[in-house]
Amino acid sequence: MGRWALSEQLDTPGGAVRWSRWGQGSPVVLLHGTPFSSWVWRDVATALAELHEVYVWDLLGFGESDQRGGQDVSLRAQGEVFASLLHRWGLDEPDVVAHDIGGAVALRAHLLHGARYRRLALVDVVALAPWGSPFFRLVRDHAEVFENLPPHLHAALVREYVAGALHRSPSAEVLDRLVRPWLGEQGQSAFYRQIAQADQRYTDEIEDRFDQVEAPVLVCWGEEDAWLPLQRGEELARRIPGARLKRIADAGHLVQHDAPAALTAALLDFLA
Secondary structure, eight states: OOSOOOOEEEEETTEEEEEEEEOOSEEEEEEOOTTOOGGGGHHHHHHHTTTEEEEEEOOTTSTTSOOOTTOOOSHHHHHHHHHHHHHHHTOSSOEEEEEEHHHHHHHHHHHHHOOOOSEEEEEEEOOSSSOSOHHHHHHHHTHHHHTTSOHHHHHHHHHHHHHTTOSSOOOHHHHHHHHGGGOHHHHHHHHHHHHHTOOTHHHHHHHTTGGGOOSOEEEEEETTOSSSOHHHHHHHHHHSTTOEEEEETTOOSOHHHHOHHHHHHHHHHHHO
């Protein structure tokens, strides 16, 4: 795949959403979480593209997609955008793999907007209340204060926060790439905007409907997840009929970086 770049675009009322696809075979759509972008899937996407047509996209306000003042980047809006993307791609029943808030987005699109999936893999997802680390909730409740931090303090805060998603210390290069979309005046505002709009009501609306998920489900969870403990994954697997739980050893919240080989193996087995 070479340098990670999203070559295609979907224009939405909230701004342009960037996306791309690679490979041939049955379609698989990858959804990222916060505060990340589709780039976190690069190793997994490369492996899956050997057997599948892989679709990736950056959520509105994230990564290469538009960041602008006044954007609605809530889970409600992201779920609607995802349903629109599936229609644009002509995918009636793809496989879907979702991480963090991407899980809530995929579940909302399925349960509220009629999106159908052949199989659904949920990786350390936001789905059950309460969610959000203590730091996340602090920033959400005082976003207007944090948004006005001096740029160097903001950059240091984001680096420390993102590093907490990994069980294994990332290289400086990887951490720089993860943090880059949130730097500068536009990125700094976008970072706090998406946290300020992280309203739990959008998962509360669907939590009692998890027994209506129709597709076979695999729940993957990093055993060392410090943001969303393994017990959340165990509970989610119990809530969804027939769901299987796969624990990923030596992995934190960002399983794609801590254990890409183990995660890829679990996904290939499930999607087969």
